[in-house]
Amino acid sequence: MVKYKLNNTPAMLKPSLGELVRSSFHSIFKNKSRTFLTSLGIIIGVTSVILLTSIGNGLQKYVNDQFDSLGSNTVFIVPGQIFNDKGGFNNSSQNRLVTTRFSLNDVATLRKGLRRSQILPLSQAVVDVKSGPILKKAKSLVGVTSDYGAANNALPSSGNGRWFTKDEEDKKSNVVVLGYQIALDLFPTTSPLNKKIVIKGKNLKVIGILDKKGSTFGGPSLDDFIYTPIGLVFDINGNQDIQSMYVKAPNKDLVPTTKDEISKLLLKKYDKDAFSVFDSSQLLSSINAIIGTLTIALSGIAAISLVVGGIGIMNIMLVTVTERTREIGLRKAIGAYPNAILLQFLFEAIFLSCFGGLIGIMLGSLGAFAINKVFPAIVTPGSVLLAFGVSSAVGIIFGVAPARKASQLSPIEALRYE
Amino acid sequence: MTKLSSKKDNPKVILELRDVVKTYTTGNTSFNALNKVNLSINQGEFVSITGPSGSGKSTLMHIVGLLDIPTSGEVLLNNLDIAHFDEKKLAQIRNVTLGFVFQQFNLLPKTSALENVMLPLLYSDVPQHLRRDLGVEMLTKVGLADKLVNTPSQLSGGQQQRVAIARALINNPKIILADEPTGNLDSKSGSDIMAFFHQLNQKEGRTIVFVTHDRDLANEADRIIIIKDGQIQIEQHPRHVET
Known part of the structure; x- marks a missing residue:
């Protein structure tokens, strides 16, 4: 019991x-x-x-990560009003129609006004690219300056060629630097270095291949861009329009004053709704x-x-x-x-x-x-x-x-x- | 009506009903299932409650079993009026003082005999480490030591009822309440169960109250309470009844 x-x-x-x-x-x-x-x-x-x-x-x-790789001292200048008053993206469709184009004069004005910053103009063209039998349609050809690569941490790593020089930029040499993905697409089996690609009837020599920037989502990927001297894109486009500009401030702390100065300079010529000046942190917080x-x-x-x-x-x-x-x-x-x-x-x-x-x-x-x-x-x-x-x-x-x-x-x- | 004294010498009243009325109301009509019932049960008594169906014997059983509270009157358990205790307190008293045996056995399906027997311990203060031993002891007592892990569907009716009795006994209750305990059993198993009740009554001195409509079974008790139309008609000692 x-x-x-x-x-x-x-x-x-x-x-x-x-x-x-x-x-x-x-x-x-x-x-x-x-x-x-x-x-x-x-x-x-x-x-x-x-x-x-x-x-x-x-x-x-x-x-x-993407923005980090661009550097936190970058200020972007683009046409139209992309932010609304509340800091979000502007969703008014009218603003999308703004067709402001910056010019080489603006670049010169900014260079004169902001001596300590680096001004990087970008001019883009959408082009078909051929490499032998391979044809890639509607790729972004980005015309930039010779200092763009170094300023954006986008120099080819060793063994993958180089960025173009100031001399090549001035002479509008027929050279291109390929993004990681487009290089693979155009040259699936061989190394693209020193090979030719054909854009708008021009033979362009591949002098550099960029490292992978990251996986792709939506929209165009940086890995799909083809970089070339800006004058070449002017010729292809038939004008000297500049779609956007990057300004590298001397350091992160000077980003706000740099933005103010840019706005001041551009307001002399453009309406305040015609352009936006923003930095990566602003863009980042909005995104x-x-x-x-x-x-x-x-x-x-x-x-x-x-x-x-x-x-x-x-x-x-x-x-x-x-x-x-x-x-x-x-x-x-x-x-x-x-x-x-x-x-x-x-x-x-x-x-x-x-x-x-x-x-x-x-x-x-x-x-x-x-x-x-x-x-x-x-x-x-x-x-x-x-x-x-x-x-x-x-x-x-x-x-x-x-x-x-x-x-x-x-x-x-x-x-x-x- | 005179109460018959128990066969024991100094009978101690364990359970007493005083003027208990239970009224069921459906719409505008109300019906007295129990009408001024007085009843006392002594410790160690073996009592049967019998009567035709609809007589109120089940209602009486529920009141005695503290499963239902009377509309009016007193229910005294060990001289304590429990008629107006709340459900939590009543549950506690049911757990330690009463053991129920049902006609339908009411074992949990798909659950082993041992776990079924141990079920009341879930709601008791019995220390965890003793529970299993107690369960085994109870099943051994009802002769099912070899069926610990069998589920109800693997047991015969008589075995299932013995598991239910083991479950009723596990908290060492003073009173065993059985509602037609042999109603679902063949006569052999039924008489085994009755014999077991007698043994519990005689050897362990447990008070047994059982409801049956079978007069022969009712006659096995020390005292028969015959109920009709909600009132106790006769309380008699079976030895005085001619069968």
């Missing part, structure tokens, strides 16, 4: 936490397919939230704000499926409570007080939901890992915690109603239930 003495201080929680966990585990795994199907909503919801936030995070990091908003919005949409999943859990828990009415009656008869029943069913709901959450986190992380091969995606501990927190919250919120229903059943009616 087992002899025992009851504790003088009875346990606060009967059954204990461990027993609640164990019995929830037991009962949700008694019905595996139902458990899986019930959790599916949460699994899908959490997977998509994890995927979307990791893509958002990856994108943000990618953009930040980050957009990516952040997009990520939240997309995750919010994905979170709808968490709510749907929660309703699924509530539904199945209501079914479970009905199915197990007699069990509830029995438990009450043998001493389960209402809160013990409430906790039991609440734990089951939370378990279902967390089970879905964990699988979702696993699938989402695997998915993000796979996506990262082609598109930047980073799973952060924050998003994992958030997903797990949200799924347990869903379990609690949607588990309360069925659990309350169970706890309030009358023991006699529950025992009589057929």
Whole structure:
């Protein structure tokens, strides 16, 4: 005969936490397919939230890295008003039609006004490029100065040739520096160095290949650009228009004053809406704000499926409570007080939901890992915690109603239930 | 109505009902399932409650089992009026003082006999490390030491009811309440179960109250309470009844 003495201080929680966990585990795994199907909503919801936030995070990091490589002392001058008053991008379509073109005079004005800064004009042409039998259509030919490469950390690394010289710039020599990707596209099997490519009937010699700048997303990639002396692009375009300018301030701290001076100089000639002067941090914070908003919005949409999943859990828990009415009656008869029943069913709901959450986190992380091969995606501990927190919250919120229903059943009616 | 004294010398009243009324109201009509019932059960007594269906014997059983509270009147357990205790306190008393045996066994499906027997301990203060041993001891006592891991579907009806009895006994209750305990069993298993109840009553001195509509079974008790239309008609000692 087992002899025992009851504790003088009875346990606060009967059954204990461990027993609640164990019995929830037991009962949700008694019905595996139902458990899986019930959790599916949460699994899908959490997977998509994890995927979307990791893509958002990856994108943000990618953009930040790109800007870092441009240097934080760069000021950009572009036509039109690209920022609105609130610091976001201007979405008014009229401004897109602004066709301001800067000229060599503007470059000279800026060079005179900002003696300590480096002014880098850019003139672009969209051209078809041929290399032997290979034809690549609509590629960006970027006319720049001889100091552009060094100023933008874009010099070919050793063994990959060189940037063009001041002399070549002045003479409009037929030389090009290829971006990493376009070089691969035009010369898939051989080294492009000292080979010829043909643009608008001109034979251009490849003198340098740039390092990879990063993976591609949307829009044109820096890796797809072909750089050449600016005069050459003027000839191809048939004018001397300059689409944009980079200004390298002497250091990061002088960026604001440099911006002010540029604006002052340009306002003498242009209307204030005709151009924008901004630095990378400004652009970066705007882009980050957009990516952040997009990520939240997309995750919010994905979170709808968490709510749907929660309703699924509530539904199945209501079914479970009905199915197990007699069990509830029995438990009450043998001493389960209402809160013990409430906790039991609440734990089951939370378990279902967390089970879905964990699988979702696993699938989402695997998915993000796979996506990262082609598109930047980073799973952060924050998003994992958030997903797990949200799924347990869903379990609690949607588990309360069925659990309350169970706890309030009358023991006699529950025992009589057929 | 005079109460019959127990066969024991100094009978101690363990459970007493005083003027208990239970009224069920459906819409505008109300119906007295129990009408001024007075009843006292002594410690160590073997009592049967019988009567035609709809007589109120189940309601009486529920009141005695603290599963239901009377509309009016007093329910005294060990001289303590529990009629107006809250559900949490009642659950605690049911857990340690009462053991239930049902007609339908009410075992948890897909759950081993041992775990079924240990179920009431979940809601008790019995130390964790003793629970398994207690469960094994109870199953051994009902002769199912070899069926610890079997689930109810792997057991016969009689075996299932013995698991249920082991479960009722695990908290060492003073009173065993059985509602038609043999109703779902063949006569052989039924008489085994009854024999076991007698043994619990005689050897361990447990108070046994059982409900049956079977007069022969009812006659096995020390005292028969016959209930009809919500009132106790006769309380008699079976030896005074001609069968």
